[in-house]
Amino acid sequence: xxxxxxxxxxxxxxxxxxxxxxxxxxxxxxxxxxxxxxxxxxxxxxxxxxxxxxxxxxxxxxxxxxxxxxxxxxxxxxxxxxxxxxxxxxxxxxxxxxxxxxxxxxxxxxxxxxxxxxxxxxxxxxxxxxxxxxxxxxxxxxxxxxxxxxxxxxxxxxxxxxxxxxxxxxxxxxxxxxxxxxxxxxxxxxxxxxxxxxxxxxxxxxxxxxxxxxxxxxxxxxxxxxxxxxxxxxxxxxxxxxxxxxxxxxxxxxxxxxxxxxxxxxxxxxxxxxxxxxxxxxxxxxxxxxxxxxxxxxxxxxxxxxxxxxxxxxxxxxxxxxxxxxx
Amino acid sequence: xxxxxxxxxxxxxxxxxxxxxxxxxxxxxxxxxxxxxxxxxxxxxxxxxxxxxxxxxxxxxxxxxxxxxxxxxxxxxxxxxxxxxxxxxxxxxxxxxxxxxxxxxxxxxxxxxxxxxxxxxxxxxxxxxxxxxxxxxxxxxxxxxxxxxxxxxxxxxxxxxxxxxxxxxxxxxxxxxxxxxxxxxxxxxxxxxxxxxxxxxxxxxxxxxxxxxxxxxxxxxxxxxxxxxxxxxxxxxxxxxxxxxxxxxxxxxxxxxxxxxxxxxxxxxxxxxxxxxxxxxxxxxxxxxxxxxxxxxxxxxxxxxxxxxxxxxxxxxxxxxxxxxxxxxxxxxxx
Numbered sequence: 001x002x003x004x005x006x007x008x009x010x011x012x013x014x015x016x017x018x019x020x021x022x023x024x025x026x027x028x029x030x031x032x033x034x035x036x037x038x039x040x041x042x043x044x045x046x047x048x049x050x051x052x053x054x055x056x057x058x059x060x061x062x063x064x065x066x067x068x069x070x071x072x073x074x075x076x077x078x079x080x081x082x083x084x085x086x087x088x089x090x091x092x093x094x095x096x097x098x099x100x101x102x103x104x105x106x107x108x109x110x111x112x113x114x115x116x117x118x119x120x121x122x123x124x125x126x127x128x129x130x131x132x133x134x135x136x137x138x139x140x141x142x143x144x145x146x147x148x149x150x151x152x153x154x155x156x157x158x159x160x161x162x163x164x165x166x167x168x169x170x171x172x173x174x175x176x177x178x179x180x181x182x183x184x185x186x187x188x189x190x191x192x193x194x195x196x197x198x199x200x201x202x203x204x205x206x207x208x209x210x211x212x213x214x215x216x217x218x219x220x221x222x223x224x225x226x227x228x229x230x231x232x233x234x235x236x237x238x239x240x241x242x243x244x245x246x247x248x249x250x251x252x253x254x255x256x257x258x259x260x261x262x263x264x265x266x267x268x269x270x271x272x273x274x275x276x277x278x279x280x281x282x283x284x285x286x287x288x289x290x291x292x293x294x295x296x297x298x299x300x301x302x303x304x305x306x307x308x309x310x311x312x313x314x315x316x317x318x319x320x321x322x323x324x325x326x327x
Numbered sequence: 328x329x330x331x332x333x334x335x336x337x338x339x340x341x342x343x344x345x346x347x348x349x350x351x352x353x354x355x356x357x358x359x360x361x362x363x364x365x366x367x368x369x370x371x372x373x374x375x376x377x378x379x380x381x382x383x384x385x386x387x388x389x390x391x392x393x394x395x396x397x398x399x400x401x402x403x404x405x406x407x408x409x410x411x412x413x414x415x416x417x418x419x420x421x422x423x424x425x426x427x428x429x430x431x432x433x434x435x436x437x438x439x440x441x442x443x444x445x446x447x448x449x450x451x452x453x454x455x456x457x458x459x460x461x462x463x464x465x466x467x468x469x470x471x472x473x474x475x476x477x478x479x480x481x482x483x484x485x486x487x488x489x490x491x492x493x494x495x496x497x498x499x500x501x502x503x504x505x506x507x508x509x510x511x512x513x514x515x516x517x518x519x520x521x522x523x524x525x526x527x528x529x530x531x532x533x534x535x536x537x538x539x540x541x542x543x544x545x546x547x548x549x550x551x552x553x554x555x556x557x558x559x560x561x562x563x564x565x566x567x568x569x570x571x572x573x574x575x576x577x578x579x580x581x582x583x584x585x586x587x588x589x590x591x592x593x594x595x596x597x598x599x600x601x602x603x604x605x606x607x608x609x610x611x612x613x614x615x616x617x618x619x620x621x622x623x624x625x626x627x628x629x630x631x632x633x634x635x636x637x638x639x640x641x642x643x644x645x646x647x648x649x650x651x652x653x654x655x656x657x658x659x660x661x662x
Contacts (some may be wrong), residue, residue, distance in 0.1 A: 029490055214443040221401050222457035223430030238445040
């Protein structure tokens with residue numbers, strides 16, 4: 001039944017040149033496999049409406065942000081610059097939406113639509129950078145804690161407990177009061193704080209469930225070091241989950257940024273939170289129907305942007321957890 | 328000491344490849360912030376030898392310590408006491424260089440082919456892992472070696488399997504990949520932990536033939552762990568029956584199956600299903616199930632379930648393994 005070729009391993013091939021088993025360079029094959037895996041995951045992702053909607057919104061914001069530098073070529077920068085602009089023609093400020101200013105102007109005469117567009121790319125930058133830092137730290141700590149257990153585990157889990165218990169925003173307010181917190185400072189501080197927090201616990205539990213699989217034992221029997229096992233076996237298997245949490249983290253970071261900007265703690269020239277802060281500090285946040293163009297566009301942008309990343313996360317959830325699939 | 332007495336018959340007298348000497352593995356029953364006072368005696372004073380090219384079967388119910396024994400033999404678990412010698416070197420006292428050699432010459436096969444292959448790695452990466460981590464061969468050599476290995480385990484043509492993922496293969500094919508991975512470093516000794524128990528009967532035969540064929544061809548010794556006497560009979564030269572961490576009977580395979588002495592072995596053999604509807608099963612005269620060997624009392628481990636038990640079995644410690652026939656060892660006062 002089983003045809004076994006009579007040939008001892010390690011001995012050279014019996015006659016002539018050995019038949020090449022792999023006819024292509026390895027990286028080419030690996031690249032093809034990667035593309036194929038990506039395509040298969042895309043098929044699953046596409047079936048979840050919610051993920052596609054989220055991706056659509058993110059794409060929209062991407063185009064929206066990219067349109068700003070192009071738009072500035074066609075309009076007068078003295079009027080439409082989101083930070084230094086001023087429009088003397090549509091007094092008094094804040095002026096309601098008009099053909100000249102589609103979303104009106106703010107209390108000091110700057111174009112709201114311009115501010116909204118200008119802020120978009122920085123929201124992307126802050127959100128993705130902070131989430132990336134969070135996920136890298138969380139994945140490393142989570143897998144190491146899960147794999148080694150014992151003291152390492154206890155130490156990082158208690159640290160995570162403290163991070164979760166710590167009021168995040170008040171902490172950042174305190175930190176912001178004694179260092180100058182610009183965009184990048186905020187991104188890495190919130191990234192690091194997030195990285196030692198809840199995500200470690202989730203990834204550690206995932207690492208624990210992978211650690212007991214027999215392929216880990218097989219790697220140990222083969223002589224793999226701890227580093228090899230974490231790098232080659234544990235991290236690739238928690239990676240989808242990390243990626244998922246990255247999406248949810250973008251949401252958290254943007255919300256944090258908006259809150260801190262609103263309190264006027266971040267040293268940022270313009271952001272969506274800052275727009276609401278400007279309206280508030282000038283005393284225009286009085287009622288829903290008056291001066292709505294000062295807070296509604298920015299508020300809506302924050303909500304939609306956060307929701308979009310959350311929805312993409314939900315869509316990815318179905319790729320990562322096959323049990324959620326409807327099939 | 329039992330090891331010295333376990334002299335193989337003069338015809339096949341060669342130096343043993345693996346010597347297990349009074350191996351013990353106790354697991355503490357952990358209580359937080361307190362010293363463990365109770366221990367599970369998973370493996371309790373086990374000694375045996377495996378000769379080069381031989382297959383040594385370890386048979387027993389689940390929870391009797393056979394897998395723990397196997398894991399100690401490949402250094403996945405440290406023993407509580409006792410020694411394991413591979414070619415007369417203590418495997419727990421190796422220098423760094425010896426350890427690297429040890430990792431190549433000893434491998435393990437696992438029970439569940441759905442768990443023993445990393446789902447994110449291709450077959451190529453899985454099989455080349457033992458070569459990778461030990462830095463053996465160039466990429467080119469590894470490619471050829473892996474293709475050759477897949478050929479030998481019956482995954483032909485290898486090109487069709489190299490860059491598949493485990494979930495694209497059937498259970499039998501996965502187990503063949505696992506075998507290829509275990510044999511790729513050309514090991515001399517392989518611990519096979521029930522590699523056929525998760526497979527369909529039809530596929531099982533193929534895997535067993537493959538293991539037997541590779542053994543003859545490559546001269547590998549196996550420690551074959553199984554609960555299935557039929558599998559053990561097909562593959563093994565010697566069989567040891569384990570019960571609650573102790574070897575209760577050990578003999579050449581045919582001898583053990585034809586003339587079992589220990590009451591537990593007899594019960595095991597009489598419990599093997601026979602494909603004959605009119606077959607009258609002799610009454611199995613042991614009662615109860617395997618208990619957990621937590622701090623076992625100093626008497627025969629089989630006392631509670633034994634049909635032959637006498638006062639002596641209760642009052643004296645667990646009986647020692649004594650040779651009743653040539654190469655046939657039994658641990659029982661009453662047979």
